[in-house]
Amino acid sequence: MEALFSFDFSTLFTLENMFAIIFGTLFGLLVGALPGLGATIGIALLLPVTYTMDPLPSVILLISVYMASEYGGSISAIVLGVPGTAAAVATTLDGSPMAKQGFPGKALAYSLTASTIGGFAGGIVLMTLTIPLSKLTIRFSDPEFVLLGILGLVCVASLSSKDIPKSILSVLFGLLFSLIGQDSLVGFPRFTFGSLTLLSGISYVPLIVGMFAFSEVYLMLGGDLNKRYVTDKKNLKTKITWKEFKNVWKNILRGSIIGSLTGILPGLGGGPASWFAYTEARRTAKNPENFGKGEPNGIAAAEAANNATVGGAMIPLLTLGIPGSPSTAVILGALMIQGIQPGPMVFLRSPDLINGIFWGLIFSVFAMYFIGKYTTSLWARMLTIPNYALIPIVLIAAYIGAYSKDLNIVDVWIAIIAGVIAYLMRKLNYSLPAFILAFILGPLIETGMRRSLMLSSGSLSIFIERGYSLTILIIIILMLGSQIYTKGIKNIIDNPQKINKGV
Template sequence: MLESLAVGFSAFGDPMVWFALVFGALAGYLIGAIPGLGPSLGVALLIPFTYGMDPVVSIVGLVALYAAAEYGGAITAILINSPGTAAAVATSWDGYPLTQQGRTGEALTVSILSSGAGIFISTLFLIITAVPLSEFALRFGPGEYFALALVGLSLVAGLSEGSPLKGTVAMGIGLALATIGLDVQTGVPRFTMGNPEFFEGLPLVPVLLGLYALSEVLFMIEDGPSEKVKSSPIGGLLALPVKAILGLKSAIVRSSVLGYAIGVIPGAGASIASFVSYAVSKRLSKTPEEFGKGALEGVASSEAANNSAVAGALAPLLALGIPGSPTTAIMIGALMVQGIQPGPLLFTKSPEIPYTVFASLWVGVPVMVLIGLAGARIWAKVANIPRPAIAAIVAGICYVGAYASHTTMFPVHIMTAFGVLGYILRKLEIPLAPIILALVLGEMMETNFRRALISNKGEWDIFYTSPMTVILILIAVLAFVLPGLSQLRARRAKAKTL
């Protein structure tokens, strides 16, 4: 493992890898600091820039953007009480009160250092767990693989915001879209409407750009021109006494571990990680009454956790080929563009990819902290970029990116259609994450489902005789049922109070 890790670090001998790291981190900060734009949209928009790039260079850029965007959300949360990402909501609970008290510099320093520490600690866990997990997954047969993909999808559908039923419908839409094209095993065209351009299936990058980026443009049009936000002056960056930072170490370590563990669960993600860690830190704190009024411990817990969830979400992606978050699902799309299939074989076939990811997370920590601290004043102004300009830029990159993916107009039409569809689905509160995940995992799921049946001479008992498959299918069922039941209970309780 150490040898492979050395290979990962050796990638940084290439100046292009450094360029990708710095560019990704800058773009991530920019995207994260703009309220409404998140890491998913950022990664989707960055994919067109990776066409023709070396896979290692592009994955470093994408990972840097993902991590920096998660942190960038904290800046506007602290300065103007407007979290750039959902995962930074808990940061604003204490970050903004600190700004009101004139302690903006302290809040920003703590959040940046906690984010860096979170990534550093969680990457260690990622290295320790991803490799054995991938080795364990090599023992999986097609039945287990089908069940594993089902678990990933059901967790994402069940844990999606809103109704788990709508998450299930979204999953159905994504899986149906994944079946468009020539059947992999028989070569029969399916749902192509006689158009040969559909034979290779739906082009993934244009679908991602449409659903995540172009639909956001329509939301920006709805919001209209933004008003200028006045942020407080930033004084005292790095003025925080070392003693105060050291006092936060147990909160940071605890939140990093929690954040990583939650990030590994597909669908749970950075937001849940930050909320849970914040709640745990408040419960264990010696001064819980200060939480919500400007506790540095609260900022540190939320930020360490949401950044650790980045490494957590990468674990199932790299080791099993199952994305842990919508952003990593989009990242799979980027890897597929490069001809790389994540999963257990990645560690033996292309070890330079996962180990460069590990190395880039560590190397990226000082880069991210430096960019965050040095550019704090600039990032604070990012929230003031006029919304119409952002809408025009996002739409422009979407069209050029979609065209460049195949240098034909077909992906452009697909992206436009999915942009409008994404807007309608989001209005109906149908989550997009299960659609993307199903689209990415659909082919693998169907292939393994059919392989399992063929290997068992057409008998369906393969899905209930293998203990591992049974456990996985049970988890999948519970992931659908439990959130539904708890929502039903909550609704009944609400009805009783009326």
């Protein structure tokens, strides 16, 4: 913690870092506001920009996009009633009615204030938990990392799609495709089909770009291509009074805590966090009947939560090197391109970078607040771009994003194929986050498992010998148990007749 405050801020206040924060915030607000895009696609589209940058500004740039897009999603949710991101769906419930009552600026002010406090809270959780956790995780060895990888996959498989078997299949395919290339332990080529390009495996940046951005383009094509949202530019001044703030601060605080903790769990992110916070706000409200009719507490809780997830989601990435969401997976990619492997050792090797990321996140919240406050009407106006013009812009940005990591046209082919497959997967309720996280965690799980079994001469007892691994294993079992229990209860509630008849 001492290092945190003895950080040399002059390394943060450079022209490049400030540009990264401001540009990232502007871009994040834009992709957040445009319906259909959002944090993951926004971060993936900006990834090529980071290749020529230093490590700190490149990560700060992507974090700023992540942070701002979470607030940006609420702009279209409130002004149009169309959530810009999945995380803003809960915001629509009260934000849109308040806007229709003639107070869009007020609704946006609640959203911006809550997003700012949520973002700070997430940042503080990140700062306070990361260092102690890294001191713990530095003691971890292969069995613990294997089990943590499995824990991440259990979480993401059970929470990221309504169809659990298809989520599990997505995980299994992610793991299987991660094995393509040279075996990391003995160097044997696997499933390369004689291709030299596949020897180094499938590059995951074009895979993510293809799966998220290309498939989103195909889904956007399914809508009205000439759709041009009409926005009312009146009453967009984002300002709330102290009295109004006092009315919502408890739910902002509650949403911030819920969001920070939810962000740590793999596979969740802003969408579920905002729903948890919204539900909790309504449950504890004196006037729950007002929710859905323009209740400020509904907006505040949801928006605080989705911004708080940003800091929370960075915790497993920095302490373990394990991304908990597609957005942090792209940030992991940016770090690895810079030659930095996140995990416990990064705290010893690059403490300035870590502290820079911490403070950079906090400053990105400041930037989001000030830029968001004065440019909201601009983003509302950007919503008038018709889809027929927006789609080619997103398509070509994704295309270049896939190519520019290694300047390799094979990556473009990977992105195109991945996009088509992901489009079909989304139509059939397979889980893209589950696939991507499994793809990234695959080598860690397989290599760790094989090394562990080598050490134990094939005995699985190595996974329960140490207290750390045993604890993680118990958490996995509890997670699985709670999922089976919850699904079982839901099944009984949904189909009581079938159960009674023994069907």
